Amino acid sequence: MISVIIGTHGIFSEEILKSAEMIFxxxxxxxxxxxxxxxxxxALVEKYKKLIEKLDSTDGVLFMVDLFGGSPxxxxxxxxxxxxxxxIITGVNLPMILEVLGSREFSSLSELLEIAKNSGKDSIKTFVKENEIDIEDELLR
Structure with a gap:
């Protein structure tokens, strides 16, 4: 199985994994x-190396980090x-992690990278308010 390493500034990586595990x-x-x-x-390189040694990285490693160009x-x-x-994929978010975790058993590393990229982009939405629709009725359907 492909190993996944989430690397971020601060404890964001730990907390977003906890959130993903609440669902999965x-x-x-x-x-x-x-x-x-x-x-x-x-120090980060050493942390990554130690974690890679603990994980089964036979099928590859996908680093999911917060910012392009940041230290992680x-x-x-x-x-x-x-x-x-x-x-490496940047811009890690919860929908991206969920898609990766749900797809890594049957995907190659290159496929998983594409899944991560697409799910990260596709998860960005805006809430459009429409005056003619009763929002409470729509949400309760």
């Missing part, structure tokens, strides 16, 4: 890495740059 239950082969104030890229991304980039079985 406890997940195997998933870990989190937090970037704390005062830490550098080297940069540290993951150092590890993935020369690895064919490691990928």
């Amino acid at each position: 239950g406890t997940q195997e082969n998933v870990g989190t890495v937090t970037f704390k104030p005062g830490e550098g890229i080297e 991304f940069n540290a993951a980039s150092i590890l993935t740059v020369n690895q064919e079985n490691m990928e």
Whole structure:
């Protein structure tokens, strides 16, 4: 199974995984890495390495990080740059994580990367208010 590593600034990675597990239950082969104030890229690289050793990464590793160009991304980039079985996706959000966790048993790493990208984009919606519709009635249907 593809291992998933969620890396973010602060404890966001831990909390978003807890939220995903509220919906999907406890997940195997998933870990989190937090970037704390005062830490550098080297500390993040070491955290990623230690987590990779604990996970079953035989089928690959998908890093899901918060910001392109941020420290969690940069540290993951150092590890993935020369690895064919490691990928990074930025902009991690709950719908993206849920799609990845639900798809990783039957998807290749490249397919999982595409699923993550599409679900992240597709989950962005706006609530359109329409004056003619009674919203409470619509929500109760």
